[in-house]
Amino acid sequence: MVQHVVHPKRQFLFIAFGGILLLLLPLVLNDHLMTVAITGFMWAYLCVCWNLVFGFAGQFSLGHMLFWGVGAYTSTVLFINFGITPWIGIFVGGLVAAGFAFLISIIILRYRIKGVYFALMTLAFAEVVLGLAMNWDYIRGPAGILLLLKNSPANMFFIERYPYYYIMLGLLVMGLWITFLIKKKKIGYYLIALREDEEAAEVSGVPTSRYKILIMVISAFMTALAGTFYAQFFLYISPEIMFGFGSQMTMLIGTMVGGAGTLAGPVLGSLVFSFLGELLRSLPIVHSREIVTAERMVWSLILILVIFYLPGGLITWIGKIKNRFKRSQIIMKKEV
């Protein structure tokens, strides 16, 4: 019996190499590709956040755009109306979103809302907030808030792109690290038990309610950070962008295509889409509006096909390739 465990030293080297590569990437990318990389990382990070709730705990939230939007609006309103720097606002936004998540989770648990009703409930909350945001003049209603482009690092505005790149990379690494910790620790096993069979988990002594609330709050906090980042980077937020269904759809597609409930799956899925989109855009055939539409058509087709034919997501392919590689190594060793 030959056991193949990746050597911890080799794993460390691999991660260190990848990290240095990512840190040095801004040196070779031009402005456009930097934007692509930053946006790609942002979606990957959002997928990582959503994956915590759906992939690990099996809670099918369709209202994550609520947390995203709350993060963006909190920090932006704090900055514009009170002059509080977004460096603080980003965490205030996270806390507000976590508060929302806590409230929603409490209601959902208190009234035993499950399955499809859970999805519809989270969606309904997001829709209510969208409707209110559209009519709230204090945050300028449907017109949205436009931020001015200036260079003031103290307020998280930069002319150059590389600071944004490093902030987003930092967030993504943090998200992956949190996912890794959750997966390794007791909470990960609890969550997976909860996902697989809630009643059985409860009977075996898993405090399901507490962990459901906890994972939702963590995920909401993390999602809100990306919301603030979006506002600081794109300098424009509106209820349609922040509370519309679009961002939720992107999280869902990236996570499901990459592989829900895995560490690298969501990142893989969303990066594949960023890459595909960039590839489509570089084709000199049609103009950009049509490209965006065609890109989304391709995304949704891939989503459906992956769900039908590759339920574990693209990440299972990587596993298979790895296995085949290992197997051939074993065979070679035997032959020797």
Added chain:
Amino acid sequence: MVEVTLNALINGFLYGSIWGVIALGFTLIFGVMDFVNFAQGFFVLVPAYVSFLLFTSWGIDPYVSLILVIPLSFILGLLVYKCVGARLLDEPHSAHIIVTLGLCFFIENSILLLAGGDLRSAVTSYTSESIRLGPLIISYPRLWASLIAWVCVIGLFLFLKHTNLGKSMRAAADNREGAKIVGIYVDRVYLIAFGLSFMIAGMTGAVMIPFYLMNPFTGMDFLGKAFAAVIIGGLGSIPGAILGGLIIGVVESIAGVFLKSSLGNALTFFIVILVLIFKPSGLFGE
């Protein structure tokens, strides 16, 4: 003020019957085969676009185009069942939602690519005609749309109550295994249920196009309305869907008079949350 309120009520009732009948398609599929179809809104939109296309290119009246739209949407339903629905029956609800959302996204963007994002509506000779009853003004095409919606409702009710196929549909809804044992071709029943649901949706789309402005993103609004109506009335309940639709129509219409009309949607979903909290089985569910 009384007149305005009365007019809003009537308008709300007319729209409400339309939302109700869209929700009916949703609830039929859910009730019969436990399938959550998030693409329902787009199966209102696609036939509406077909009807619009027929009107602008050959001047075929939207009501006449029903002759073509009804079988077309029925076939569309069969196709969607064969390609998507049948594979998902034994999967959890989240898989239904994910795949049908993918379908939504696909159709939305196909329409966007083919027809563009402009708001469209078939402006016929009777689009702005209305019947005046004293102080009441009833829009003519809306009245027709809501009448056709009620014909659908009654037709479906009679179909489920009195035909063999309808009875076997109810049997399959009650107990899938049991229905199989007594010799009902459950798969075929499901197929017909899908077709019927899409036929109803398509019919609604075609009769709405004379007065309702649609663009590719309207499908999501229809979906929102359908699902709100279904939750308020009770998932899987046919009278519940109609009642839910009527409640939404009236609430939004009254909100348009007394508050801002754009608050209507938020109010609807607020009601959805309240219903989910206090009576999750819906007002008409068991």
